[in-house]
Amino acid sequence: MSTFEVAVRGAHCANCMAKIEKGVGALEGMDSARLNLSTGKLVASWHGSAVTPKGVIARVRALGYDAYPYEAAAVASDTDSEGRTLLRCLAVAGFGTVFVMGLTDGIWYGGIDMSETLRNTFFALAAMVSVPFTLYAAQPFFASAWHSLKVRRTNMDVPIAAAIVLSLGLSLYETATNGTATYFDAAIMLCFLLLIGRYLDFLLRNRARDAARHLVAMQSQLARRIKPNGDVETIAAKEIAPGDRILLAAGDRTPADGRLEDATDADVSLVTGESLPVKIVKGGVLHAGSVIVGRPTVLTASARTQDSLVADLARLLETGQQTRNLYVRLADRAARAYVPVVSILSLTVFIGWTISGAPLTLAITNAITVLIITCPCALGLAVPAVQIVATGRLFRHGMFVKSGDALERLAQVDTVVLDKTGTLTFGTPVLAYDIAPSDLAAAAKLARASAHPLARALAQAAGEGPVAANVHEAPGQGLEAVIDGVACKLGSAAWCGMSGESNATELWFRAGDAAAVRFVFRDRLRPDAAETVAALKARGLTVEMLTGDHLEPAQAAAKEAGIETFGARIGPAEKAAHVRDLKELGRHVLMVGDGLNDAAALALAHASIAPGTAADVSQLASDMVLRGGKLMPVVEAIDVARKARALVLENFALAALYNGVAVPLAAIGFVTPLIAAAMMASSSLMVTLNALRLAWVRR
Numbered sequence: 209m210s211t212f213e214v215a216v217r218g219a220h221c222a223n224c225m226a227k228i229e230k231g232v233g234a235l236e237g238m239d240s241a242r243l244n245l246s247t248g249k250l251v252a253s254w255h256g257s258a259v260t261p262k263g264v265i266a267r268v269r270a271l272g273y274d275a276y277p278y279e280a281a282a283v284a285s286d287t288d289s290e291g292r293t294l295l296r297c298l299a300v301a302g303f304g305t306v307f308v309m310g311l312t313d314g315i316w317y318g319g320i321d322m323s324e325t326l327r328n329t330f331f332a333l334a335a336m337v338s339v340p341f342t343l344y345a346a347q348p349f350f351a352s353a354w355h356s357l358k359v360r361r362t363n364m365d366v367p368i369a370a371a372i373v374l375s376l377g378l379s380l381y382e383t384a385t386n387g388t389a390t391y392f393d394a395a396i397m398l399c400f401l402l403l404i405g406r407y408l409d410f411l412l413r414n415r416a417r418d419a420a421r422h423l424v425a426m427q428s429q430l431a432r433r434i435k436p437n438g439d440v441e442t443i444a445a446k447e448i449a450p451g452d453r454i455l456l457a458a459g460d461r462t463p464a465d466g467r468l469e470d471a472t473d474a475d476v477s478l479v480t481g482e483s484l485p486v487k488i489v490k491g492g493v494l495h496a497g498s499v500i501v502g503r504p505t506v507l508t509a510s511a512r513t514q515d516s517l518v519a520d521l522a523r524l525l526e527t528g529q530q531t532r533n534l535y536v537r538l539a540d541r542a543a544r545a546y547v548p549v550v551s552i553l554s555l556t557v558f559i560g561w562t563i564s565g566a567p568l569t570l571a572i573t574n575a576i577t578v579l580i581i582t583c584p585c586a587l588g589l590a591v592p593a594v595q596i597v598a599t600g601r602l603f604r605h606g607m608f609v610k611s612g613d614a615l616e617r618l619a620q621v622d623t624v625v626l627d628k629t630g631t632l633t634f635g636t637p638v639l640a641y642d643i644a645p646s647d648l649a650a651a652a653k654l655a656r657a658s659a660h661p662l663a664r665a666l667a668q669a670a671g672e673g674p675v676a677a678n679v680h681e682a683p684g685q686g687l688e689a690v691i692d693g694v695a696c697k698l699g700s701a702a703w704c705g706m707s708g709e710s711n712a713t714e715l716w717f718r719a720g721d722a723a724a725v726r727f728v729f730r731d732r733l734r735p736d737a738a739e740t741v742a743a744l745k746a747r748g749l750t751v752e753m754l755t756g757d758h759l760e761p762a763q764a765a766a767k768e769a770g771i772e773t774f775g776a777r778i779g780p781a782e783k784a785a786h787v788r789d790l791k792e793l794g795r796h797v798l799m800v801g802d803g804l805n806d807a808a809a810l811a812l813a814h815a816s817i818a819p820g821t822a823a824d825v826s827q828l829a830s831d832m833v834l835r836g837g838k839l840m841p842v843v844e845a846i847d848v849a850r851k852a853r854a855l856v857l858e859n860f861a862l863a864a865l866y867n868g869v870a871v872p873l874a875a876i877g878f879v880t881p882l883i884a885a886a887m888m889a890s891s892s893l894m895v896t897l898n899a900l901r902l903a904w905v906r907r
Contacts, residue, residue, distance in 0.1 A: 212261040213278035214250040216243060216268055217290075218352060224273070231271045235259050249278050272356040294407045297345045301400035304341030305393070308334050312393045324386065331383045331390050338392035339376055345399040346372050348406060367550050371579035372398060375881060378576060381569070391881040394580055401892065431463040434506065445513045454507040462498045465516045466507040467491055473502030473683055485660065487684035501659070502683035554578045557875045573881060577874040581884035582867060594859065594899040598852045601903060605844045606836040607817075614831035616856070618815040618849035620796045624744050624842075625787065625809070627801035628755035628765050631819055632737050634837070635802070637665045637713065637729035647725045651717035654679060654687045654698040662715050662729055663687070663698070686715075694720045713761060731761060737769045740839040745770075747846065750795075754778045754786060756805055780805035787812045800834075800842060817842060848902065855902055859895040866891040 219225060225243045228250065232241035237258040243250045252264045261277070268275035311334045343350075349372065352365040372395050379390035431445045434453040445463035448454065454463065462474075473485045476498045485501050488494055494507060496516035554575045561571035599609040609615065629635045652670030655663040657679040676689040676696070686699010696719045697704050704716035704724045718724040734740075744751050753774035755762045762776035778786070783801075787809045790797050799806070799813035810816035810830045818830035834841055870887050873879045879887065 211253045212264055214264055214275050215278040216248050216250050217274040219273055228271055232267050270359055272359045272361055291410055294410055297347055298403040298407050300341050301345035301403050304337055304396045305400045308338045308393045308396050334392040335383050338396050342396045342399055367579055374576045394881050448509050448513055450509055452509045456500045456507055457504045458500050460500050462494055462496050464496050464509045464513050465511045466509040468494055469506040472500055472505040475499040475501050550582045574877050577879055577881050577884045580881055581870045581874045581887055594852045594855045597899045597902040598848050602845055602848055605841045607841045607845050608833040610831055615849040615852045619853040621798040621815055623750045623790055623795045624798045626753045627806050628753055628762055629757055630802035631800055632765055632769055633731040633733050637662055638732055639669045640728040640730040651698055653691055658687055665729055666727055733768050734839050736838050736840050741770045743843040754783050780808055784808040784812055855899055859898055862894055
C-alpha cells in the first residue's frame with residue numbers, strides 16, 4: 209500500500225474537510241483519505257498503480273483548494289504568511305470602517321441641511337476610502353470564492369464576495385449619478401465583522417498545529433555516535449539507524465529508543481509518568497525523550513527517531529486532533545444551507561422585481577439588500593460571542609481556554625479521567641511523618657549533596673545546613689561519607705544493610721552501627737482534590753484515575769480523593785487505549801493530565817485539561833490549561849460550558865428569528881441596503897447581549 213501526505217490550504221470548516229475526503233476517496237484504488245484541519249495535512253493511502261501522488265494533488269486542486277507535498281517547514285511558512293495576511297486585512301477593514309462610518313453618519317444625521325454638492329463630496333470621499341480598503345480587506349473572501357467558482361462549485365464566501373462587490377458597484381453608480389444613498393459603509397463593515405471571525409479561527413487552528421510539532425521536538429536533535437574504531441562523532445538525530453551506539457552523558461535527553469550497555473538512573477517522567485527517577489539495568493530499554501540523571505552510558509539504538517515512542521505519540525496526537533475536528537460545530541451545521549438558499553433567494557428577488565416592471569436599479573438594490581441582511585454575522589457570532597464571555601469568566605477563575613469548540617465538547621462530558629502525579633497531586637515528594645530532629649539533621653548532610661528528588665525533599669524538610677565532605681554516590685543505591693569520624697550512608701534499604709526490597713518512596717539512613725532510620729515520602733494531594741471529585745460526582749459524572757506510578761501511592765491517592773476506579777502502572781499507549789475504549793462505549797471523556805504520557809490521551813479525549821505545571825506538549829495538546837494549585841476550576845469550567853451550550857442554542861434561535869423577520873421585509877423592498885447593514889449589526893448585537901448573560905453564571 210502507498211501513502212502520501214499532502215498540505216492543503218483553504219480548508220476552514222467541517223464541510224471543506226468532508227468535501228476533500230470524499231473527493232480524494234473517490235479515486236480508483238484509494239483506501240482512505242483523511243484530512244486534519246489542525247495541521248492542514250491530508251494523508252492518502254491506496255493500493256495499485258491507478259493513483260499517483262501527482263493525481264492526489266490534482267484532485268485536491270480540482271476541488272478548489274491549493275495543495276502541495278507536505279513539508280513541515282513549508283507548511284509553517286505558509287501558516288505564518290496566512291496569519292499576517294488576515295491580520296493586515298483586518299487592520300485595514302477596521303480603519304476603513306471607522307473612517308467611512310464617520311463620513312456617512314455625517315450625511316444621514318445632517319443630510320436635511322446638507323447641500324447636494326456637499327453630500328456628493330462626502331460620497332466621493334467615502335468612495336475614495338471604501339473602495340480600495342474594502343477590495344484589499346476582502347482578499348480572503350475573493351480568493352476563496354474564486355478558487356471555488358473556477359471548479360464550478362460554491363462555498364459560503366461566494367455570496368459574501370457577491371454582496372461586497374455589488375454593494376460597492378451600486379454605491380459607485382449612485383455616486384456617479386448624484387444619487388441620494390450609497391452603501392460604502394455596509395461593504396467595509398461587512399468585511400470587518402467577518403474578518404474578526406476568520407482571524408480567530410486561524411489562531412485556534414494554528415495553536416492546535418503546534419502540539420505534534422512540539423512533541424517530536426522533545427527528542428534530542430543531535431546525538432554522539434560511537435564509530436567502529438571508537439571515535440565519537442556528532443550527528444543529526446534523524447541519521448540514527450538501528451544498531452548505532454549512542455553515547456549519553458548525565459543530563460542528556462535520549463534521541464531514540466534503544467537498550468543500555470551499562471546500568472544508570474533516568475528520568476522517564478515525560479514518557480511513563482513515573483514521579484521519581486528509575487534505575488535502568490544493563491540491557492534495559494530506554495525510550496526517546498528520557499533524561500539521564502545517573503552515570504554516563506551507551507545506548508544501542510533499536511529504531512530510528514521517526515519510529516520512536518515519542519514519534520508514535522506524535523502520530524497518536526495527530527489522530528486525536530483529527531478525531532476532534534470530526535466533531536461538527538453547530539455553526540457549521542446551521543450554515544450548510546446558507547449558500548444555496550441565499551443565492552436562490554437573492555436571484556428570485558431580483559427576477560421578481562424585474563418582472564413586476566420595477567427599475568433595474570431598484571431590483572438590484574433589493575437583491576443586494578437580501579444578500580446583506582442574510583449575511584451570517586449573527587450566525588457566525590452565535591458561538592464566538594458566547595466563547596468570549598465564557599473564556600473570560602474561566603480565565604478569571606484560573607482556566608485558560610485554548611480550543612475553539614472546547615466548551616461545546618466539555619458540556620457533553622459524562623466521564624472524567626484524572627492523572628495522579630502533577631494533577632491530583634502536586635508531583636513533588638514530602639516527608640510523610642515527623643522524624644527526630646537529630647536524625648533528620650544528620651541525614652540532611654548527605655542529602656544536600658545529591659540531586660535525587662527524595663534527597664532534595666529530605667534536605668528541604670531539614671532546612672539550610674552543612675553538607676558532608678567527600679560524599680561518594682553509588683548510582684541507583686545511595687550516598688556515603690564519613691561525618692565526624694562516623695561512616696554514614698543514605699539510600700536504599702540494601703545500601704544501608706536492611707533486608708527486603710526497597711520502596712520507591714523511601715530512603716534509609718545509617719550512622720555507623722546505630723539502628724537505621726527510615727524516611728518515607730508521599731506525594732501531596734491538592735487541597736481541594738477530594739472536594740473537586742465530590743463536586744464532579746454530584747453533577748452526575750463518573751470519575752476515574754489513571755497513573756504511571758506504583759500501586760501503593762496510586763491506591764493511597766485514589767482513596768484520599770474519593771475515587772473508587774483507578775489504574776496504576778499505566779503507560780501512555782494504555783492510557784490512550786483506555787480513553788479510546790470509553791469512546792467506543794459511547795462515553796464522552798474529559799481527560800485531565802500533565803505528563804508527556806498523557807498527551808495522546810488528552811488529544812483523543814472528547815475534551816481535555818492540563819495543569820499549568822504540565823509538560824509543554826500536554827498543554828499544547830489540551831483544550832484548556834489550569835492555572836494555580838486548585839482543581840475546582842475544572843468544575844467551574846463544566847458548569848460554564850453547560851450554560852454556554854444553552855446560550856449558543858438560544859443565539860441560533862435568535863438568529864433564525866431575525867432572518868425570519870428581516871428577509872421578507874428585504875424581499876418586498878421595505879428595507880434598503882443601509883438599513884440591512886444596520887439590521888445585520890443589530891442581530892449581531894442581539895446575540896452578543898444574550899451571551900453576556902453568561903457573566904452572571906453561579907454554581
